[in-house]
Amino acid sequence: MMLDHAMLANLIEDTVVPKINFWIYIILMMTGLYAMISKNNLIKKLIGMSIFQTAIILFYVSIGVKSGSGIPILGAETQREFHEVEHHNHEHDEHPEEFPDVYAYPTINPDDYANPLPHVLMLTAIVVGVSTLGLALAISQKIYHEYGSIEEDEILAQIKTRSDNDD
């Protein structure tokens, strides 16, 4: 029994712990997917869609993480270095005999800054997600106005009786 516990602990340590972020996002994503498939209420389906979307946003942002890095905004120190180089090169253009050298811009170590690309992609995804959610809520209001219900089975039953009446 003790051995089993130790083996289980080792298994968890080897598989779950290093990828704990992905495990959390997948569980979150599957929660949203289950709500979208199984819930009968349209608003609950939309809540599931939002959870699903949040899981994907978190997934993307976690891809851009580098351990030991900061936010992708250049610090004041780096900006000053750039300005000094630029000032010097400007002087070189004006008086080439006094300032003969052209300095190169300082190189930035990419490991010091988090990956900006996932942040950009998710920034727009969040706002577009809000507007599509608003659109979905508007359609649900229209459906409620038309059928007096936002329960999927009641709506389907009404659609069926209506089409039978037409025939």
Next chain:
Amino acid sequence: MKLLGLVAVIITGSLLLYASGDFPAWGDANSPANSNQQVSVRYIQDSYAKTKTPNEVTAVLADYRGFDTMFETVVIFVAGIAIIAILSFLGEPNKPRGGDIEEHPETPDLIIVQTCKLVIPIIQLFALYVVAHGHYSPGGGFQGGVMFGASLILWALACGLPAALKRLSEPRALVLSAIGIIIYAGWGFLCMLLGGNFLEYAFTDPLLPEGVEKAHSHGMLIVEIGVAFTVTAIMFVIYANLSSRGRLKGGL
């Protein structure tokens, strides 16, 4: 149906969990997305020298990926118009929408109204700061626009929707959101008129002070202001329509 859904979700989830073993570890600086071959390294290293914008996210958002952001803004605009189109025929079809706006039946609470009068200017000032300072700190047109829209929604919650619609009526909000896209696309066309490609900010250098690199930075600011206009107006339009079921009166 519920059981079937659960089975499908468990199968999908366990496949994904199995695949997570091949994903890069947390914070791996050499993972496929972060490795030296990727374009993001170029963004980090070159964006300040080329655009004079310390916030790399803003530089990528508004300059390198300017087309993408422009059409994201158009998506928001279209979503707002679609919400109005869907909801405008609910309620009483024969009466004009929001035509005879009657006063809110309940008088708004004194404490709430006074607190909102105190807080809303601060929210709006901070929203403008977030838009204008998006090059140097976290922020930009989307974030500032949402904040500004939230201040209008706060006023609608405190004093009722008609009071907020007196400040920003729906047609005016739609004009405002269209102006935002016109600012964004117009700046792109201005770059074309000056001899560059669409949204090639470097060619607006003659109009703006301080050189080609700074022209990128200023172009981004103008574009972000356009985004903020659209997002502000559409957030308010979405709230106004959803909360009153398209009647634009009463509300929450």
